[in-house]
Amino acid sequence: MSNDQKLEAKYGLFTAISMVIGQVIxxxxxxxxxxxxxxxxxxxxxxxxGFIIVGISVVFAGISMANYAEILPKEGGILSYVNYRFGDTAAYFVGWMYMSLFYPALTAVLFTVSGIYIAHLLAEFMNFSPTALHFGLIGFVNLVIFFFVNILRPRSSGIFQQMTTVLKVLPLIFIASLGILSLIKGDVSEVNTFSQVGSGMQNQSFILLVAASFIPISFAFDGWYIATQISGEIKNSSKNLPKALIIGTISVMVIYISYYLGIVFRMSGEEIIQLKDTYITEFARKIASNSGALLMQLFIIISVLGTSNGLLLATIRVPYQFSNLEKSKKFLNLHKVNEKTKMPVNSAIFGTVIIIFYLIIYYFTNSISFFTERNFDISAIPIIFIYLVNGALFLGLFQLFRKKIFSRNSFLKKVMAIIAVLGIVIVLFGTASTPNGIAYFLINIIFLLTGFLLMKKK
Structure with a gap:
């Protein structure tokens, strides 16, 4: 790429840090x-x-990923890094997984979650009991609304994203503060202490219990790497992006741990499990009556819709990006940009259809006893994929170290990469040790193999 094509460096360190925090939280x-x-x-x-282990893993992963941003300052994103390190074929399969599994599955999950919170809010004013069908239908309506907003009013979509980035941090900080105050005042009951294992529940090895927490926690931490997409637009990217990834991921880890403590210091583990996703509403009701519960629900709904819209923004563009990969077959004119809207409309429609498919799958896995009794979670499947990709990239750094690609802090970079790889291994091993872990890995392999169907044969 010639210098005249280089993206303008217009973002400073603070914007880069905000990008990391905003995409994760x-x-x-x-x-x-x-x-x-x-x-x-x-x-x-x-x-x-679990929060501490996964959080530390994410911090070192961010540090190691910044190495690629240092040597690819004009273009960012994991797909570009995979292409640079492993070639067109590897980039094709990552692009295929992005299109067929990663982005649409996560987007479907989050739109369904928006349906969960909206349904429970409506249930407080209307006489009905929310079910998985309500969640899925409301999620579908939200998806359709945001699809048309992104196609017809993309600027409005961007403004909504900026607004929700600020709003979704406020309740986390508030709840974390409550937990800290409870601890200082000494009004944390025994049932909310670390000595409480969970009475009446099946006893397991403590290590296995910690490992079992990795899947849902990894989902909550996902998204930090999206900041690498704007590496070419960050001033002094080789220095500021690593700083942003370090400061941003550490900040998220501190906020998440504080939030978790704020919750469990005031509600027992058994109570949270029984309430499921509505635990946060009842938490707010305890500390601020019905008005507090209503306000908290509104904050969460806005936050969920903001995150869902952010993923939708990516998902509707992924088929376009996949179709333009060197190894991809062209089909359905996904590689075309509409002249009127300046958007890849075919790509957007195709991506949305895949999301709807996963909305249906997510409904079934949350309503059929075969899945609910086994706590099957489709959101774990794409998270495993991205951990595998990140692990491959971190291992790939060592050949770059041998080639002396990096001129500064080579020893420190190696240490960080080793810790990042160990973090990935620990999280993946913990995931595999759970009851559904092997099934999640097998589904990823099946999806990966189906990618051969759309691969160019030479």
């Missing part, structure tokens, strides 16, 4: 705490250690 932390405690059988200490 979303809806995941709100609706995954109950899943964490379900996985740990109500053991809040196991959940806390």
């Amino acid at each position: 979303g809806s995941g932390i709100f609706f995954k705490v109950d899943d964490v405690l379900l996985a740990t059988q109500g053991n809040i200490l196991a959940g806390l250690l």
Whole structure:
């Protein structure tokens, strides 16, 4: 790429840090705490250690990913890094997984979550009991609305994204502050202490309980790497992007752990498990009556819709990006940009259809006893994929180290990469040790193999 094509460096360190924090903090932390405690059988200490381990893993992963941003300052994103390090074929399969599984599955999950919170809010004013069907239908309506907003009013969509980035951090900080005050004042009951394992629940090895928490926690931490997409637009990117990834991921880890403590210091693990995704509403009701619960629900709904819209923005463009890869077959004119809207409309429609497919799948996995009894979670499947890709990229750094690609801090970079790889291994091993872990890995392999269907043959 010639110098005249280089993206203008217009963003400073603060914007880059905001990008990291804004992309990670979303809806995941709100609706995954109950899943964490379900996985740990109500053991809040196991959940806390899970947050710390995954958080540290993410911090070192961010540091190591910044190495690619340092040598590819004009273009960012994992797809570009995979192409640089492993070639066109590897980039094709990552692009295929992005289009067929990663982005649409996560987007479907989050739009369904928006349906969960909206349905429970409506249930407070209307006489009905929310079900998985309500969640899916409301999520579908939200998807359709935001699809047309992104196609017809993309500027409005961008403004909504900026607004929600600020709003979704406020309740987290507020709840974290409550937990700290409770601890200082000494009004934390025994049931909310780290010694409480979860009475009446099946006893398991403490290490396995910690490992079981990795899947839902990894979902909550996902998204930090999206900041690498704007690496070419960050001033002094080789220095500021690594700083942003370090400061941003550490900030998220501190906020998440504080939020988790703020919740479990005031509600027992068993109570959170019983309430499921509505635990946060009841938490707000305890501290600020019905008006507080209503306000908290509105904050969460806005946060979830903001995160959902952000993923939709990416998902509707992924088929376009995939179709333009060197190894991809052209089909359905996905590689075309509409002259009137300046948007890849065919790509947007195709991506939205895939999201709808996953909305249906997510409905079935949350309503059929075969899946609910096994706590099957389709959101874990794409998270495993991205951890595998990141792990491959971190391992790929060592050949670059041998080639002396990096002139500065080579030893420190190696140490950071080793820790990042260990973090990936620990999280993936913990995931594989869970009851559904192997099934999640197998589904990823099946999806990967189906990618051969759309691959160019030479």
